[in-house]
Each structure stands twice: as structure tokens, then as C-alpha cells.
Amino acid sequence: MNPGIFFEFAKRSVRLHWLRSLLAVIGIVIGVAAIASMGMLGNSLVLSISESLSDVGDAIVIYSHGGISQGPSSTTVNDKITQRMLKDIIRASGSNDVIPIYNTADQIEVGSDDGIATVYGLETQDLSLLLDLEEGQFLKSSAGALAGSRIAEEYDLKVGSRVKLGDENLRIVGILEERGMGFDINPDSALIVTDKFFSSTYDQEDYNFVIVKVRDINDIEYVKDAINTKMNRKDDVVDVFDTKAILETILDTFGQISTFTTAIGGISLVVAGVSIFNIQMMSVTERIKEIGIIRSIGTKKNEVLKMFLYEAIILGLFGAIVGALFSFLAGYAVLMVMLNSTEFLFEPSTLVYIPYGMIFGVVTSLVSGFYPAWKAANLNPIEALRYE
Amino acid sequence: MQIISLEGVSKIYPMPFGEVVALNNVSLTIEEGDFIAIMGPSGSGKSTLLNMVGSLDVPTEGKLYINGVDVGTLSDDELTDLRRDTIGFIFQQFNLIPLLTVRENVEYPYILKYRKRDTAGRCDELLKCMGLTENLSHHKPNELSGGQQQRVAIARALVNDPKILLCDEPTGNLDSKTGTQVMELLKNLNGKGKTIIMVTHDTQIAEYAKRTITIADGEIQ
Numbered sequence: 001m002n003p004g005i006f007f008e009f010a011k012r013s014v015r016l017h018w019l020r021s022l023l024a025v026i027g028i029v030i031g032v033a034a035i036a037s038m039g040m041l042g043n044s045l046v047l048s049i050s051e052s053l054s055d056v057g058d059a060i061v062i063y064s065h066g067g068i069s070q071g072p073s074s075t076t077v078n079d080k081i082t083q084r085m086l087k088d089i090i091r092a093s094g095s096n097d098v099i100p101i102y103n104t105a106d107q108i109e110v111g112s113d114d115g116i117a118t119v120y121g122l123e124t125q126d127l128s129l130l131l132d133l134e135e136g137q138f139l140k141s142s143a144g145a146l147a148g149s150r151i152a153e154e155y156d157l158k159v160g161s162r163v164k165l166g167d168e169n170l171r172i173v174g175i176l177e178e179r180g181m182g183f184d185i186n187p188d189s190a191l192i193v194t195d196k197f198f199s200s201t202y203d204q205e206d207y208n209f210v211i212v213k214v215r216d217i218n219d220i221e222y223v224k225d226a227i228n229t230k231m232n233r234k235d236d237v238v239d240v241f242d243t244k245a246i247l248e249t250i251l252d253t254f255g256q257i258s259t260f261t262t263a264i265g266g267i268s269l270v271v272a273g274v275s276i277f278n279i280q281m282m283s284v285t286e287r288i289k290e291i292g293i294i295r296s297i298g299t300k301k302n303e304v305l306k307m308f309l310y311e312a313i314i315l316g317l318f319g320a321i322v323g324a325l326f327s328f329l330a331g332y333a334v335l336m337v338m339l340n341s342t343e344f345l346f347e348p349s350t351l352v353y354i355p356y357g358m359i360f361g362v363v364t365s366l367v368s369g370f371y372p373a374w375k376a377a378n379l380n381p382i383e384a385l386r387y388e
Numbered sequence: 389m390q391i392i393s394l395e396g397v398s399k400i401y402p403m404p405f406g407e408v409v410a411l412n413n414v415s416l417t418i419e420e421g422d423f424i425a426i427m428g429p430s431g432s433g434k435s436t437l438l439n440m441v442g443s444l445d446v447p448t449e450g451k452l453y454i455n456g457v458d459v460g461t462l463s464d465d466e467l468t469d470l471r472r473d474t475i476g477f478i479f480q481q482f483n484l485i486p487l488l489t490v491r492e493n494v495e496y497p498y499i500l501k502y503r504k505r506d507t508a509g510r511c512d513e514l515l516k517c518m519g520l521t522e523n524l525s526h527h528k529p530n531e532l533s534g535g536q537q538q539r540v541a542i543a544r545a546l547v548n549d550p551k552i553l554l555c556d557e558p559t560g561n562l563d564s565k566t567g568t569q570v571m572e573l574l575k576n577l578n579g580k581g582k583t584i585i586m587v588t589h590d591t592q593i594a595e596y597a598k599r600t601i602t603i604a605d606g607e608i609q
Contacts (some may be wrong), residue, residue, distance in 0.1 A: 005499045012487045293483045296444055297544070298472025298500045300465050382444050385483070 011138035028319025033267030036327030036357030042258015080206030120196025136174030294385025312369020425597035476545025535566030
């Protein structure tokens with residue numbers, strides 16, 4: 001086969017009507033750039049969120065459901081996990097690690113700097129289950145504290161630094177690795193102390209919440225159900241969250257947002273498709289006589305079809321290539337504005353939206369160009385020849 | 389040898405107000421090497437007859453054989469191949485393809501047939517035979533005079549060496565001097581064995597033909 005001559009026809013026709021071809025190409029460029037850059041933005045958002053959320057897919061977080069319980073002599077707000085509830089949780093969790101956690105915020109002073117910091121109280125044997133050390137060592141006695149990476153940076157804390165927490169003096173024995181935002185604890189800008197220190201300093205027996213670390217991630221639903229059945233039999237006593245579900249919900253939401261914005265980009269591609277359809281119809285109508293001539297001297301129907309489809313493909317391909325360049329630039333600009341960083345632009349899962357957009361662009365042009373091409377191919381040669 | 393034969397051919401067009409009989413039971417045989425002029429008033433059916441013979445159209449009734457093939461049995465693609473290989477068209481309006489240069493216009497049917505460009509120099513040779521100079525061959529058709537365009541069209545009609553040349557008022561858009569030149573060319577081609585069928589209004593032009601057929605109301609007189 002030598003498709004050369006039909007491609008040549010298409011090329012020359014596009015060039016001859018360069019202005020309207022250009023307008024149609026601009027439509028495709030906008031459509032492709034909109035789809036691709038929106039897809040790239042959505043993917044970068046998801047990537048940046050999943051990166052800043054630490055990969056805590058294996059934790060269940062249990063809070064007290066709250067509510068007011070009326071005792072014979074007092075009315076208390078049950079917003080904490082009591083020792084008895086903790087026992088139930090331990091029993092329901094089987095062999096998985098159960099980590100009760102104290103949590104508050106307090107004033108800290110480091111030299112002349114002061115501020116407010118989150119404080120977590122953990123049993124010493126649980127520390128290594130949740131946290132990783134950057135330097136120093138884990139807590140052994142009540143007199144020390146661990147510092148999160150960000151607070152360490154902010155107050156220039158090192159192993160051996162002294163910190164005044166409330167009225168107590170503490171020595172920093174270890175600095176933690178950066179952990180990112182989590183759904184269980186956020187130790188990066190917190191001080192970690194022992195449970196004994198916490199309960200004596202803040203005079204608190206009950207825990208703020210409990211984390212269950214699941215050994216096998218597939219057990220997470222099972223453990224969650226077991227806790228729910230055991231504790232929320234009559235009334236809701238505790239609220240059970242699993243971090244995996246929270247993470248999935250957030251990522252789902254972002255996925256939906258980016259699908260939505262991509263769909264808006266798709267609308268501009270539909271408009272571009274309509275304009276390609278329009279100019280291809282014009283091209284066919286203007287060239288009816290020419291179609292009659294080439295049919296009469298021996299051009300087959302499918303060759304005429306091809307000739308006009310090539311035109312649509314040329315427009316689509318041009319639009320897609322220019323659109324790809326623009327979507328890269330637009331993606332760069334949007335990410336700079338929205339995320340102040342373009343590090344996720346070069347991820348394959350982000351860049352893949354450029355070929356996606358291009359494919360959509362070319363397919364749109366082909367689909368829009370098909371009916372005009374089909375119409376051209378099926379003209380009656382005698383009537384086409386007679387057409388003036 | 390018979391190259392075209394019509395046996396009781398009718399062409400009926402269905403119209404909203406009733407059927408129009410463009411050709412009514414026409415029988416005609418044309419021998420290879422013949423030069424026929426078809427004359428008749430407009431609406432007589434001579435264009436329909438020419439379209440039939442050019443295998444652009446097929447009979448509603450009757451049989452039409454072109455180069456021994458019953459065209460009624462052919463598909464659209466086969467009819468197209470028949471036009472490409474056996475028939476050369478020469479039109480009143482020249483009907484060159486505006487997007488292509490003169491040389492490409494001549495080469496176009498060649499590419500359709502052989503699926504490759506003409507590297508043997510056939511197109512240049514034909515253009516030269518038609519009295520067209522080398523530097524004209526890179527121009528677009530609309531940059532040429534009418535007489536030149538018609539000679540390009542003849543070169544195009546000849547490129548696949550067809551047995552039949554169909555001419556629809558070939559001199560209708562030319563002045564009498566260039567018209568005469570074109571007719572001399574056609575006469576020359578007929579002398580080399582091409583079968584020529586020509587529709588014309590002009591009795592002087594018809595005199596170039598060996599045989600004249602007059603058609604009126606869809607029937608040969």
C-alpha cells in the first residue's frame with residue numbers, strides 16, 4: 001500500500017485552509033492541556049498527601065464515645081478510656097499490641113524560648129512499637145523525654161538538652177525520626193514522656209485514647225469488629241477508627257475531585273471535537289466536485305475515507321502534541337501555585353496523564369472526523385461531478 | 389472486437405413526482421478503435437449514456453459489457469478499478485485536482501493503479517507529447533490556460549494506457565483554435581488505436597468522429 005498520496009492530499013488541504021485548521025487545532029490544544037494538566041494536578045495532590053501522611057495503615061485508634069454518666073454522687077464526662085475499658089480492648093485484640101496513650105498540651109521552656117507543645121505519655125515498653133529514633137535512646141526512667149523532629153529543630157534540641165515542661169525539668173534522651181502526619185499520633189512537634197511521669201504530673205488515671213497495632217494488616221477488620229462487638233454491645237462506649245480506612249477515604253475524595261476537574265477538561269475536548277466535525281464538514285462540502293473527479297478517475301470509497309480521516313488525524317495529532325507541551329507547562333504552573341513544589345510533576349504516575357490527554361485528543365478528532373469522511377466517501381460520483 | 393456493448397439498456401430514476409426514464413431500451417455496440425460522437429439536445433439522455441459507458445453508473449435494466457465484463461455484476465470497488473484501468477475521462481471543465489501540481493495530476497491515476505510513484509518517466513513523456521514544457525509541470529492547474537489544462541487532462545486520462553477515452557464536450561470551454569488543437573490530439577490518439585466516445589453539441593467537432601449517434605428522449609434515433 002502507498003498511502004502517501006492520500007496523506008499528501010490531507011496535508012495540502014490542511015495547509016490550504018490554515019486559518020480554520022489552526023482554530024480547530026487550538027480547540028484540541030486547550031482540550032488536551034485541560035485534561036492532562038487537571039489529571040496531573042489531581043495525581044500530584046494525591047501523591048503529596050499520601051507522602052505527608054505516614055504509612056500507618058496497620059493501626060486502629062480507639063476513643064471513648066463520650067457522653068455523660070450519672071453516678072450516685074457525681075456527674076462525669078466520660079471522654080477518656082478507663083482501665084476497665086482498656087482491659088476489654090486488650091481482651092478483644094488478641095495477640096495484637098495494645099498501646100494506651102496519654103495526651104495533652106502544655107507550656108514548654110527551652111532556655112529563653114517558650115511555647116506550647118503536644119505531650120504524649122506512653123509506657124516505656126510501647127515506645128519502640130510506635131516510634132523510631134533518629135539519635136539517642138528510648139526512655140527508661142521518668143526523668144527524661146523524647147523530642148519530635150520538628151520540635152527539636154524549632155527549639156534546637158539535642159540529646160542532653162534540658163526542657164522545662166510545666167513546672168518539671170526534663171532531659172532530652174532521644175530525638176525521633178520525622179514521621180509525617182498520622183491519624184494515631186503526631187509526634188513530630190510533640191514531647192514524649194513516660195506514662196508514670198504523665199499521670200503524676202497531670203494527675204490523670206484514664207487514657208486519652210488507645211492504639212491497637214495489628215500484626216497482620218488483613219486482620220484489621222476482624223480486630224475492629226471484635227472490639228466493637230465486645231464494647232459497643234448495648235450502647236456505644238468507644239469509637240473505633242482504623243487508619244487505613246481514613247487514609248482511603250481521603251484518597252478517594254481527592255480521586256473524585258481530580259476526576260471531576262478532568263471531566264471539566266473533557267468538556268473542552270468535546271467542544272474541540274464539534275469544531276473539528278464542523279471544519280471537516282466544510283472541507284467535504286467545498287470539495288464535493290473534487291471528490292467526484294477523484295472517484296471518477298479511479299479512487300475507491302475507502303481511499304476517499306482515508307484521505308479525510310488523515311485530515312482529522314493531522315489536526316488531532318498537532319493539537320495533541322502542542323497540547324502535551326502546554327499541559328506540562330500548565331501543570332508546572334498550577335503545581336507551583338497550589339503545592340509550592342513541582343517534585344511530583346516528574347513522577348511517572350503524574351506524567352502518564354500527558355499521553356492520556358494526547359490519546360483523548362487524537363481519538364476525539366478521529367471520532368469527529370469520521371462522519372464527514374464517511375459522507376465524502378459515499379457521495380454519488382455522478383452527482384458530485386455535476387456539483388458546482 | 390467489441391469493446392462496449394449495450395443490450396436493451398434502460399436507466400430509470402425514481403423521482404418524487406414519478407419515474408424518469410433517462411435511457412429507454414438502448415442497444416449499441418462499439419468496436420475497438422472506433423471514434424463515436426454522441427449528439428442530442430440537453431436532457432436527451434446522452435450524459436446518462438456516457439456515465440454508463442464510463443462505469444460511473446449501472447443500468448436499471450438490460451446488460452452492459454465493457455471490455456468483456458458485465459458491469460451489472462460488479463461491486464463499487466470493482467467498477468472503480470474498471471474506470472481506473474480501462475477508461476480515460478476528459479471533461480468539459482478539465483476537472484484537474486486543484487491541490488496537486490500538473491505533474492502530480494497526471495501521476496495520480498498511476499499511483500492509484502501501481503501503488504507507487506512513477507519513476508519510469510511516463511508522466512513527463514506524456515506531458516511532452518501533449519506539448520507541455522517541463523517548467524509547467526510544477527505549477528498548479530489554475531495557473532495554466534484552458535488549452536493547457538485540457539492537455540494535462542488528456543495526459544492524465546492516458547497515464548494508465550486505457551483502451552477507452554470518454555470525452556464530455558472536450559472543447560466546450562476552449563476557443564476554436566485550441567479546440568481544434570485538442571481535437572487533432574484526440575484524432576491522433578484514435579489513430580493509435582484508442583477507442584474514443586465523445587459527447588458534443590458542436591456538429592463541426594462531431595465531424596472528427598467516424599460515426600455519429602443521435603439520441604433523443606432516451607432513445608437512439
